[in-house]
Amino acid sequence: MTHQSTATSLSYREALHKAMHDAMAGNPNALLFGQGINDHKGIFGTTTGLADKFGKHRLIEVPLAEEGVTGNCIGAALNGAYPINVHIRSDFVLLAMNQIINLAAKYKYMFGGLFDVPMLVRLVIGRSWGQGAQHSQSLQSLFAHIPGLTVIMPASSGSIVDSYAHAVRKHRGPVISLEHRLMYDLKFEPEHEPVVLGATPFSQRKVSHGSDVTIVSTSIMSLEARRAGEWLASRGISCDIIDLHCVSHIDADVIMKSVARTGKLLVADTSWQPYGVSAEVCRIVAMRDPGVLKAPVVCMGMAAAPCPTAKALEDIYYPNLTTLTDAIATLVRGKKDNGIELPHERSMADVYKKFKGPF
Amino acid sequence: MLTAPNERLKRLIRQTLLIRRIEERVIELYPSDKIQSPVHLSIGQEPVAVGLCEAMTPQDILFTTYRGHAYYIAKGGTLPELMAELYGRSGGVSGGKAGSMHLAAPEVGMMGSSAVVASTIPHGVGAALAAKLRGEKQAVITVFGDGATEEGVYHESLNFAVLHKVPVLFVCENNALAVHTSLAERQAFDTESHAKAYGINTTVIEDGNDLIKIGDVTAKLLASLRAGGGPEWLMIKTYRYKEHVGPGDDFDAGYRKRADMEPWWKSDPLNRYADIVKGMEAEVKAEIDRAVAFAEASAPPAPEQLLTDVE
Numbered sequence: 001m002t003h004q005s006t007a008t009s010l011s012y013r014e015a016l017h018k019a020m021h022d023a024m025a026g027n028p029n030a031l032l033f034g035q036g037i038n039d040h041k042g043i044f045g046t047t048t049g050l051a052d053k054f055g056k057h058r059l060i061e062v063p064l065a066e067e068g069v070t071g072n073c074i075g076a077a078l079n080g081a082y083p084i085n086v087h088i089r090s091d092f093v094l095l096a097m098n099q100i101i102n103l104a105a106k107y108k109y110m111f112g113g114l115f116d117v118p119m120l121v122r123l124v125i126g127r128s129w130g131q132g133a134q135h136s137q138s139l140q141s142l143f144a145h146i147p148g149l150t151v152i153m154p155a156s157s158g159s160i161v162d163s164y165a166h167a168v169r170k171h172r173g174p175v176i177s178l179e180h181r182l183m184y185d186l187k188f189e190p191e192h193e194p195v196v197l198g199a200t201p202f203s204q205r206k207v208s209h210g211s212d213v214t215i216v217s218t219s220i221m222s223l224e225a226r227r228a229g230e231w232l233a234s235r236g237i238s239c240d241i242i243d244l245h246c247v248s249h250i251d252a253d254v255i256m257k258s259v260a261r262t263g264k265l266l267v268a269d270t271s272w273q274p275y276g277v278s279a280e281v282c283r284i285v286a287m288r289d290p291g292v293l294k295a296p297v298v299c300m301g302m303a304a305a306p307c308p309t310a311k312a313l314e315d316i317y318y319p320n321l322t323t324l325t326d327a328i329a330t331l332v333r334g335k336k337d338n339g340i341e342l343p344h345e346r347s348m349a350d351v352y353k354k355f356k357g358p359f
Numbered sequence: 360m361l362t363a364p365n366e367r368l369k370r371l372i373r374q375t376l377l378i379r380r381i382e383e384r385v386i387e388l389y390p391s392d393k394i395q396s397p398v399h400l401s402i403g404q405e406p407v408a409v410g411l412c413e414a415m416t417p418q419d420i421l422f423t424t425y426r427g428h429a430y431y432i433a434k435g436g437t438l439p440e441l442m443a444e445l446y447g448r449s450g451g452v453s454g455g456k457a458g459s460m461h462l463a464a465p466e467v468g469m470m471g472s473s474a475v476v477a478s479t480i481p482h483g484v485g486a487a488l489a490a491k492l493r494g495e496k497q498a499v500i501t502v503f504g505d506g507a508t509e510e511g512v513y514h515e516s517l518n519f520a521v522l523h524k525v526p527v528l529f530v531c532e533n534n535a536l537a538v539h540t541s542l543a544e545r546q547a548f549d550t551e552s553h554a555k556a557y558g559i560n561t562t563v564i565e566d567g568n569d570l571i572k573i574g575d576v577t578a579k580l581l582a583s584l585r586a587g588g589g590p591e592w593l594m595i596k597t598y599r600y601k602e603h604v605g606p607g608d609d610f611d612a613g614y615r616k617r618a619d620m621e622p623w624w625k626s627d628p629l630n631r632y633a634d635i636v637k638g639m640e641a642e643v644k645a646e647i648d649r650a651v652a653f654a655e656a657s658a659p660p661a662p663e664q665l666l667t668d669v670e
Contacts, residue, residue: 029493031488031489057492060523063515063518063519067511067515068514068518069515070481071480071484072488072516073485074481075481075482075484075488076486076489076492078471078485079420079485079497080493081493099478102473102478103473103475103478103479109669110457111453111471112451112455113453113668114465114471115463147669
């Protein structure tokens with residue numbers, strides 16, 4: 001089952017603002033909690049003006065108390081509210097892990113289905129420009145490991161609009177969404193909005209159809225995969241790109257169907273490889289049918305270190321268009337000397353900071 | 360002047376007795392291994408739960424701790440489903456997935472109990488915020504032990520509750536022990552003056568065996584919450600007769616003395632009103648027998664329950 005997600009020419013930031021506005025307007029018991037939501041910057045412009053419209057009793061500027069506030073959200077959810085809690089850096093949510101893992105994720109199961117905890121936690125991955133070790137982490141696998149949590153990584157404006165509306169209106173459990181700061185200023189052209197490969201807006205998405213290699217990607221790596229795919233398409237390599245979107249609930253059939261066709265798999269995640277999305281996708285293939293692989297899987301992600309601040313190191317800490325394109329070409333051609341001309345680019349941050357399209 | 364116990368007191372004594380006897384039944388059953396889960400018995404502390412819950416309506420909601428049998432019963436949870444839950448049977452209130460440490464009965468406002476100290480305190484605050492948002496005259500009680508006051512989230516919860524003036528009553532059930540460690544070994548602060556620093560009204564009940572007083576004080580505090588007076592803080596001193604977890608006594612373990620128990624034993628309503636208690640025993644026993652029979656007859660959860668209600 002596939003469907004087109006909402007076609008929108010909104011930027012990622014505008015889509016987030018719309019999603020927050022619509023959540024408040026559509027449910028009088030929706031609450032938004034966060035440090036900085038009502039200040040002049042409004043979480044990079046995603047909450048600006050909402051307190052004027054819906055009141056500070058619903059747009060709650062919070063003390064610096066991540067565990068407490070997360071617990072407040074759980075309590076409010078248990079008593080009829082729909083809380084949204086935003087952390088301007090995903091790193092700060094580590095202070096709230098007890099409430100998320102021990103309580104929110106378990107409340108339904110632990111009490112035999114007596115309770116639901118409908119809530120949305122927004123985390124912003126603050127990569128680039130010297131964010132350093134504690135302002136840049138991609139923590140999706142920590143959450144996706146835990147039964148009871150739904151973890152999404154929207155990679156387009158349409159994904160934001162559709163998934164957040166689904167979370168607020170339909171989904172009855174806790175949702176963790178990792179947003180990527182580098183995408184905030186991007187406009188997503190409606191014709192580039194990926195096709196949803198499943199029944200709900202949380203499902204996986206097809207970014208492009210191809211036959212030579214399967215690329216399974218998350219968040220901004222789905223955009224990079226599209227750029228690499230477009231570069232390679234005119235050079236004789238065709239990429240089948242799947243944006244995982246919901247990393248906690250992966251449709252194994254979607255991946256296996258593609259890999260069975262291409263025989264080759266590259267996983268491009270925003271985080272570390274061990275025990276993460278890369279490892280999980282490999283687990284799925286290894287358990288389902290490793291025989292479909294005609295070559296070893298290639299994984300790309302952050303280097304196995306905390307994030308360095310210096311730009312010279314940060315630039316090589318992450319994969320970029322050049323390294324990703326090279327890795328795809330090498331996998332498809334089966335040799336390091338793949339003969340494919342590479343795009344010249346040192347830093348993804350440089351591109352996205354001034355990037356205006358075409359996605 | 361000693362007056363004859365009225366109907367109200369009798370009702371409270373009966374509830375205290377029911378909790379005591381059902382937990383004593385748990386002790387009896389424990390060696391049989393029919394209850395395969397840690398139990399944190401409230402024996403000695405029952406009057407706190409009984410007094411607090413007397414002042415609550417079924418619409419008022421309660422968050423509490425893993426020492427929660429007393430609260431489940433006092434808030435109005437049903438006995439057969441409790442016993443089946445302890446047995447890990449499908450007829451349990453949560454189908455056996457919760458067990459002793461995670462009792463809940465949302466239909467009577469018992470909103471769950473957590474085995475991680477202090478973790479339900481912010482839930483009470485958030486639930487009270489939601490009650491205020493929805494314009495309901497609902498009051499919330501969040502109960503925690505003295506050990507929980509050392510956790511950061513307790514501080515965070517007090518701050519938020521006072522800042523947003525939400526209708527929550529913080530109740531510190533103070534048995535002066537965290538597992539086996541005394542208050543003096545753990546706290547550099549005085550719990551009440553620390554709470555006062557947040558600008559919250561504080562009340563302390565020295566005798567946690569005084570059912571009537573606990574009920575009256577709680578009723579007064581909840582009335583103030585409902586009138587929009589903001590959060591309240593109540594400490595009730597009490598005494599845990601049994602070991603931290605498990606069915607036994609542990610006065611020989613060295614961390615406390617049997618003599619410490621004596622004043623509490625003397626003021627224990629089940630001793631103080633022994634004559635009234637005597638007349639209630641048969642009926643209470645029959646009620647417990649029925650609950651145990653229900654649990655015994657209830658089937659274990661079916662294997663397909665393993666993966667239901669995950670999300």
